[in-house]
Amino acid sequence: MNNNEIMVKMVLDRWFALIARFEGLLNTLTDEQLQKEIAPGKNRGIYLLGHLIAVHDDMLPLLNFGDKMHTELNEPFIKSPDKATLQIIEAKELRAIWSSFNAILTKKINGVQPEEWFQKHTAVSPEDFINEPYRNKLNILITRTSHLSYHIGQLVLLG
Amino acid sequence: MNNNEIMVKMVLDRWFALIARFEGLLNTLTDEQLQKEIAPGKNRGIYLLGHLIAVHDDMLPLLNFGDKMHTELNEPFIKSPDKATLQIIEAKELRAIWSSFNAILTKKINGVQPEEWFQKHTAVSPEDFINEPYRNKLNILITRTSHLSYHIGQLVLLG
Numbered sequence: 001m002n003n004n005e006i007m008v009k010m011v012l013d014r015w016f017a018l019i020a021r022f023e024g025l026l027n028t029l030t031d032e033q034l035q036k037e038i039a040p041g042k043n044r045g046i047y048l049l050g051h052l053i054a055v056h057d058d059m060l061p062l063l064n065f066g067d068k069m070h071t072e073l074n075e076p077f078i079k080s081p082d083k084a085t086l087q088i089i090e091a092k093e094l095r096a097i098w099s100s101f102n103a104i105l106t107k108k109i110n111g112v113q114p115e116e117w118f119q120k121h122t123a124v125s126p127e128d129f130i131n132e133p134y135r136n137k138l139n140i141l142i143t144r145t146s147h148l149s150y151h152i153g154q155l156v157l158l159g
Numbered sequence: 160m161n162n163n164e165i166m167v168k169m170v171l172d173r174w175f176a177l178i179a180r181f182e183g184l185l186n187t188l189t190d191e192q193l194q195k196e197i198a199p200g201k202n203r204g205i206y207l208l209g210h211l212i213a214v215h216d217d218m219l220p221l222l223n224f225g226d227k228m229h230t231e232l233n234e235p236f237i238k239s240p241d242k243a244t245l246q247i248i249e250a251k252e253l254r255a256i257w258s259s260f261n262a263i264l265t266k267k268i269n270g271v272q273p274e275e276w277f278q279k280h281t282a283v284s285p286e287d288f289i290n291e292p293y294r295n296k297l298n299i300l301i302t303r304t305s306h307l308s309y310h311i312g313q314l315v316l317l318g
């Protein structure tokens with residue numbers, strides 16, 4: 001195992017550990033619990049579920065995996081705060097989207113070779129990347145891992 | 160910048176960004192707000208503050224930086240859940256401990272050379288480290304970063 005492989009394993013292990021924790025948590029919560037606010041006046045569980053799918057969906061173009069698959073979640077779960085738009089997506093449907101989408105994202109992440117993780121992500125220009133080589137694909141996973149952990153800390157309050 | 164330096168920078172940038180976010184948040188919260196529960200029946204803000212100091216204090220021996228400095232926080236903030244022990248430490252005092260402790264930890268983290276981060280942490284034996292080279296010092300920082308993010312997601316609910 002060289003250092004590149006070690007680094008990639010550390011980052012991917014953390015990502016997948018949190019994904020597993022999120023899914024375990026989601027499975028313990030009922031659709032009714034997801035409709036509740038994590039704290040009085042704060043986001044509902046269902047909003048956080050939609051938000052995580054939408055943010056992870058953005059990783060597809062950023063990591064050069066392809067186009068976003070769920071652009072319909074952008075408006076209600078990224079651009080708008082909770083309860084600002086008419087919520088037409090049911091918890092049951094969001095759970096199904098999460099499952100199928102996360103399976104696809106997982107497969108794509110596992111298909112990346114260690115050295116590819118150090119290539120630039122798509123939101124940085126080749127010129128900027130020369131001086132900012134840390135703006136690579138692995139960094140996308142690092143930042144999204146702490147984003148995921150932040151919201152798991154909130155979703156756990158519904159239990 | 161070689162890949163080791165890039166990796167260390169990515170991980171340290173994330174850690175320090177979250178530390179800054181936590182401190183910014185802490186500064187906006189009053190001592191009275193810290194006494195409140197983040198959600199009904201859940202941990203209070205003051206518990207999370209003490210918990211984060213105690214967990215970060217554990218990083219000192221793990222990263223071979225020296226002995227823990229605040230063993231008195233172990234019992235009330237790691238071993239015990241919130242409200243299980245008599246809370247004798249005031250928010251004002253915990254804020255002061257956080258500030259002085261975090262300044263020391265920051266200095267120690269910044270003093271580590273990139274290649275040192277790939278050395279084993281102290282909780283793994285040299286024999287195990289041969290087969291599990293990802294159990295290194297950098298991984299301690301990676302896991303504590305997601306721990307910190309998890310609790311920031313909760314503390315923000317007090318605002």
